[in-house]
Amino acid sequence: MSSVGDTLDGAIVPGKVPAHVAIIMDGNGRWAQQRGLPRQQGHWEGVKSVRRITEAACRIGVRYLTLYAFSTENWGRPKEEVSALMSLLVSCLHDEMPLFMDNGIRLRVIGQPDVFLPEVRTALDAALEQTAGNSRMDLVLALSYSSRWELTEAMRSAARDAKAGSLDPEHIDASVVNRYLATSFMPDPDLLIRTSGEYRISNFLLWQIAYSELFFTPVLWPDFTEEMFYAAIADYQKRDRRFGKVSGSNQSK
Numbered sequence: 001m002s003s004v005g006d007t008l009d010g011a012i013v014p015g016k017v018p019a020h021v022a023i024i025m026d027g028n029g030r031w032a033q034q035r036g037l038p039r040q041q042g043h044w045e046g047v048k049s050v051r052r053i054t055e056a057a058c059r060i061g062v063r064y065l066t067l068y069a070f071s072t073e074n075w076g077r078p079k080e081e082v083s084a085l086m087s088l089l090v091s092c093l094h095d096e097m098p099l100f101m102d103n104g105i106r107l108r109v110i111g112q113p114d115v116f117l118p119e120v121r122t123a124l125d126a127a128l129e130q131t132a133g134n135s136r137m138d139l140v141l142a143l144s145y146s147s148r149w150e151l152t153e154a155m156r157s158a159a160r161d162a163k164a165g166s167l168d169p170e171h172i173d174a175s176v177v178n179r180y181l182a183t184s185f186m187p188d189p190d191l192l193i194r195t196s197g198e199y200r201i202s203n204f205l206l207w208q209i210a211y212s213e214l215f216f217t218p219v220l221w222p223d224f225t226e227e228m229f230y231a232a233i234a235d236y237q238k239r240d241r242r243f244g245k246v247s248g249s250n251q252s253k
């Protein structure tokens with residue numbers, strides 16, 4: 001653990017820690033395949049990274065950590081893999097409860113809740129309820145999530161409100177759109193990390209990452225360490241976020 005302290009002291013500026021970090025946790029399957037193991041084994045190993053990175057994020061003062069855990073498109077994977085992922089989620093919610101409670105972590109979910117089997121739904125509801133009073137960091141799991149699903153839902157919901165007379169179409173601006181998104185309770189990601197060497201967004205937070213800093217690493221998710229996470233944060237801290245303005249001007253949105 002001393003290396004964590006060293007890394008923190010040496011590389012991370014405490015006052016400039018991103019409030020919201022989002023991660024596309026990719027590469028579990030390849031990690032397993034490289035070792036001649038079934039893909040599921042990679043997902044199990046990936047949970048250890050979730051634990052490591054959650055603790056690390058909490059330690060440096062990240063306020064929101066959003067993890068892309070299962071996309072809408074992931075339902076199209078072989079049945080066995082989907083059901084292994086669901087079982088993993090249920091056991092993880094149970095096993096990681098001490099981690100959540102000890103670190104003041106509030107669990108949140110963005111995604112389509114009604115598509116899960118009842119046992120998954122029950123485990124999720126219990127974990128959401130148990131952690132609801134925690135306030136140090138929100139751990140946001142994107143589950144059965146895709147950005148196009150979210151935007152479609154938002155439009156449907158806004159159209160309904162407009163029809164009912166509670167929303168004036170002329171008053172729709174970016175902040176109104178935000179209110180209709182699954183992410184309405186948190187700010188946009190400051191930093192988006194994707195592991196596994198893929199340079200794509202895969203239907204994740206398309207609206208919200210308009211001005212996020214992007215960090216891609218070839219490292220597969222199960223091999224992603226807290227030192228690598230800290231290095232990504234340090235890299236972020238060196239960037240000049242201009243938000244379309246010029247360097248040094250008022251950068252508020």
Ligand code: IPE
Nearest residue numbers: 025026027028029030031069
């Ligand atoms: C990410 O790892 C986890 C999920 C999408 C659930 P993958 O399972 O996509 O791993 P690769 O990309 O096939 O290596």
Ligand code: IPE
Nearest residue numbers: 024025026068069070071202
């Ligand atoms: C993105 O990874 C989804 C998650 C990490 C949950 P995928 O492996 O599903 O994305 P593609 O297929 O490489 O775009």
Ligand code: MG
Nearest residue numbers: 026027028029
């Ligand atoms: Mg993948």
